[in-house]
Amino acid sequence: MSYVDEVIEKVVAQNPAEPEFHQAVKEVLESLRAVVEANEEKFRKEALLERLVNPERQFKFRVPWVDDNGQVQVNTGYRVQFNSAIGPYKGGLRLHPSVNLGIIKFLGFEQIFKNSLTGLPIGGGKGGADFDPKGKSDREVMAFCQSFMTELCKYIGADTDVPAGDIGTGAREIGYMFGQYKRIRGVYEGVLTGKGLSYGGSLARTEATGYGLLYLTDEMLKCNGKSLKDATICISGSGNVAIYAAQKAQQLGAKVVTVSDSTGWIYDKDGIDVDLLKDVKEVKRARLTEYAKARPSAEYHEGRGVWTIPCDVALPCATQNELDIEDAKTLAANGCFAVAEGANMPTTLEATEYLQANNILFAPGKAANAGGVATSALEMSQNSERLSWSFEEVDGKLQNIMVNIFHNLDDAAKRYGMEGNYVAGANIAGFEKVVDAMTAQGIV
Numbered sequence: 001m002s003y004v005d006e007v008i009e010k011v012v013a014q015n016p017a018e019p020e021f022h023q024a025v026k027e028v029l030e031s032l033r034a035v036v037e038a039n040e041e042k043f044r045k046e047a048l049l050e051r052l053v054n055p056e057r058q059f060k061f062r063v064p065w066v067d068d069n070g071q072v073q074v075n076t077g078y079r080v081q082f083n084s085a086i087g088p089y090k091g092g093l094r095l096h097p098s099v100n101l102g103i104i105k106f107l108g109f110e111q112i113f114k115n116s117l118t119g120l121p122i123g124g125g126k127g128g129a130d131f132d133p134k135g136k137s138d139r140e141v142m143a144f145c146q147s148f149m150t151e152l153c154k155y156i157g158a159d160t161d162v163p164a165g166d167i168g169t170g171a172r173e174i175g176y177m178f179g180q181y182k183r184i185r186g187v188y189e190g191v192l193t194g195k196g197l198s199y200g201g202s203l204a205r206t207e208a209t210g211y212g213l214l215y216l217t218d219e220m221l222k223c224n225g226k227s228l229k230d231a232t233i234c235i236s237g238s239g240n241v242a243i244y245a246a247q248k249a250q251q252l253g254a255k256v257v258t259v260s261d262s263t264g265w266i267y268d269k270d271g272i273d274v275d276l277l278k279d280v281k282e283v284k285r286a287r288l289t290e291y292a293k294a295r296p297s298a299e300y301h302e303g304r305g306v307w308t309i310p311c312d313v314a315l316p317c318a319t320q321n322e323l324d325i326e327d328a329k330t331l332a333a334n335g336c337f338a339v340a341e342g343a344n345m346p347t348t349l350e351a352t353e354y355l356q357a358n359n360i361l362f363a364p365g366k367a368a369n370a371g372g373v374a375t376s377a378l379e380m381s382q383n384s385e386r387l388s389w390s391f392e393e394v395d396g397k398l399q400n401i402m403v404n405i406f407h408n409l410d411d412a413a414k415r416y417g418m419e420g421n422y423v424a425g426a427n428i429a430g431f432e433k434v435v436d437a438m439t440a441q442g443i444v
């Protein structure tokens with residue numbers, strides 16, 4: 001049996017009931033076959049792939065807090081410190097009822113390669129809890145965040161592990177967590193990114209993942225003789241990534257016609273009104289029905305259906321496995337020519353293969369959404385030098401990083417005879433740097 005198949009089998013056997021983690025490992029290792037085969041004996045002897053798929057460390061902890069009725073609630077918190085070969089662990093904190101160890105491991109594993117692709121010195125990690133901030137009062141969210149950080153603060157630090165936002169963790173949650181870290185540890189340091197501007201946050205971090213997605217998509221289209229100008233775009237999600245993806249897409253001349261949340265979706269034939277969307281989602285934390293009420297050109301539909309609307313470019317920006325094989329067939333039948341992942345692993349393996357086989361340009365999340373973590377690393381640099389850079393400076397660096405990422409993965413795919421396979425290109429380019437650093441540092 002090949003080394004790749006052997007390791008995939010072990011991952012499935014040793015991590016039962018973690019399907020998302022299996023999926024992420026399969027996607028990466030399958031596309032690394034050629035690279036692994038070229039070094040099979042050495043990699044096998046050094047158990048390189050086993051070390052890569054086993055987190056360096058993982059924490060699971062109790063998070064008790066008191067709700068507004070005086071009732072004690074108990075959630076489970078996680079932090080997986082996956083790989084520190086190229087820098088301190090870096091990756092967000094997801095707060096969502098679906099969170100479990102397998103989901104955090106899939107996200108942490110993806111983060112290793114994504115962070116490597118940014119070209120910046122950050123290792124891979126991820127964390128979160130099965131807590132749902134939706135419908136909670138600010139006091140309840142604060143109580144949860146303080147309890148969560150009371151435990152997490154033992155394992156993180158500006159040069160050790162630097163968490164950030166993800167689904168359910170935005171500026172409010174980061175603020176409460178930062179306050180509690182400072183209170184317990186007694187140090188004012190850049191231990192979290194995505195902070196508010198008044199206490200060490202970076203300009204453009206809020207916009208970075210969505211903007212970065214569009215910078216990379218723009219470059220991918222240009223290099224393939226296409227353009228965003230006048231393109232029709234379908235976006236899923238309506239959170240941080242989706243909102244700023246829609247904003248940048250419109251700035252680049254495209255028309256975004258859909259957004260969604262976990263209960264329904266919007267089709268707005270005149271194009272999404274981003275200011276209204278921000279007001280509904282960021283300010284009021286309301287449902288998309290509020291958007292439809294305020295916008296005559298918008299239709300609200302229950303359930304899922306974003307990918308049924310004909311579009312040129314699809315940008316899944318909500319959550320994992322939200323674009324399946326049926327969606328992929330519908331997109332292809334409707335003439336879609338590019339899919340770029342704003343979310344982490346939003347496309348199933350089967351759907352990804354279908355899109356690629358049908359010559360639809362496909363940019364995987366670990367490359368396309370890397371602008372968020374890249375800008376987090378820029379926030380870390382600003383915190384270290386106790387300076388703040390202008391919006392233009394950060395945005396300019398972000399743009400360069402995304403264009404470079406695209407060319408690195410394009411080159412890596414070409415080097416291994418897989419031109420146009422950006423999934424393989426991203427995995428290879430991300431892997432090469434990590435392996436080089438792991439090898440140089442000995443058996444650790």
Ligand SMILES: NC(=O)C1=CN([C@@H]2O[C@H](COP(=O)(O)OP(=O)(O)OC[C@H]3O[C@@H](n4cnc5c(N)ncnc54)[C@H](O)[C@@H]3O)[C@@H](O)[C@H]2O)C=CC1
Binds near residue numbers: 209241317318320370
């Ligand atoms: N915020 C960031 O900087 C980065 C986020 N990501 C990824 O982007 C995705 C979105 O994250 P954010 O926008 O930050 O989160 P968010 O919490 O701001 O928004 C999440 C959005 O996804 C929707 N959603 C969640 N579960 C859903 C479901 N089961 N069905 C349909 N919609 C669902 C929510 O309604 C919301 O609109 C996630 O996959 C996250 O891991 C990736 C890189 C960086």
Ligand SMILES: O=C(O)CCC(=O)C(=O)O
Binds near residue numbers: 163373
């Ligand atoms: O900004 C960060 O450190 C983390 C972003 C993140 O969680 C992600 O890239 O999925």
